Amino acid sequence: GAVVSQHPSRVICKSGTSVKIECRSLDFQATTMFWYRQFPKKSLMLMATSNEGSKATYEQGVEKDKFLINHASLTLSTLTVTSAHPEDSSFYICSARDLAGEYEQYFGPGTRLTVT
Amino acid sequence: RKEVEQDPGPFNVPEGATVAFNCTYSNSASQSFFWYRQDCRKEPKLLMSVYSSGNEDGRFTAQLNRASQYISLLIRDSKLSDSATYLCAVNDDSGAGSYQLTFGKGTKLSVIP
Numbered sequence: 001g002a003v004v005s006q007h008p009s010r011v012i013c014k015s016g017t018s019v020k021i022e023c024r025s026l027d028f029q030a031t032t033m034f035w036y037r038q039f040p041k042k043s044l045m046l047m048a049t050s051n052e053g054s055k056a057t058y059e060q061g062v063e064k065d066k067f068l069i070n071h072a073s074l075t076l077s078t079l080t081v082t083s084a085h086p087e088d089s090s091f092y093i094c095s096a097r098d099l100a101g102e103y104e105q106y107f108g109p110g111t112r113l114t115v116t
Numbered sequence: 117r118k119e120v121e122q123d124p125g126p127f128n129v130p131e132g133a134t135v136a137f138n139c140t141y142s143n144s145a146s147q148s149f150f151w152y153r154q155d156c157r158k159e160p161k162l163l164m165s166v167y168s169s170g171n172e173d174g175r176f177t178a179q180l181n182r183a184s185q186y187i188s189l190l191i192r193d194s195k196l197s198d199s200a201t202y203l204c205a206v207n208d209d210s211g212a213g214s215y216q217l218t219f220g221k222g223t224k225l226s227v228i229p
Binding site: 034043093112 | 147148150157158159160161162165203205207215216217219220221222
C-alpha cells in the first residue's frame with residue numbers, strides 16, 4: 001500500500017506556542033490530503049481538506065486561523081497549530097489520497113500533541 | 117447530514133470464531149466503501165475496499181448492500197492479532213467534486229485465547 005509519513009510523531013509544547021506538523025506522501029502524488037483529530041476513545045474527526053495549490057476547506061467548528069494548513073506540493077501538507085492550548089492536546093493524523101486510486105485514503109502514523 | 121453508524125461493541129470472541137460487523141450509511145448516493153483497522157494509539161490502516169459484488173481477502177469478506185445501505189465485514193477463524201477497532205468508511209462527494217471519507221465510530225473486537 002501507499003506510504004504516508006508524518007513528523008513529528010510526538011511533541012510536547014508549552015501553552016501559547018505554535019507547532020508545525022508535516023505530512024508527506026512518499027511513493028505517490030496526492031492532490032488532496034486530509035487532517036483529522038482524534039481524542040482518546042473517540043472517533044476520527046475530519047478537521048480540514050488540504051488541496052495542493054489552493055486554500056484548505058475547513059469543517060464546521062474548526063478555526064482556520066488557529067489551524068493553518070499549507071499544501072505547497074503534491075507530496076507535502078503541513079498543519080500548524082497556532083497559540084496552542086491544553087485543550088488542543090490530541091492525536092493529529094493526516095491522510096492522503098492517491099491520484100491514481102479509487103478514493104481510498106492512506107494515513108500517516110499520527111502526531112501526538114501534548115500542550116502543557 | 118451524512119452519517120455512518122456502527123455498533124461500538126466490544127465484541128469479545130474466542131480464537132477461531134467467526135465474527136461479523138455491520139455498518140449503515142445514510143447517503144444513498146455514496147459511491148465507495150472501505151473497512152479500516154485501527155490499533156490502540158495508532159493510525160487507521162486500510163483493510164479492504166468493499167465492492168458491490170462482495171470481495172474476499174483471506175479470512176476477511178466484505179459485502180455491500182446498496183438497497184439497505186449497509187456494508188458488512190466477516191472475519192473467519194479469528195486470531196488474537198485481529199483484536200483492534202474496525203472502522204467503516206464511506207466516500208461522499210462533499211461538493212464540487214471533492215470527495216471525503218466519513219468514518220463510523222468503530223467497532224472494537226477482542227479475540228480471547
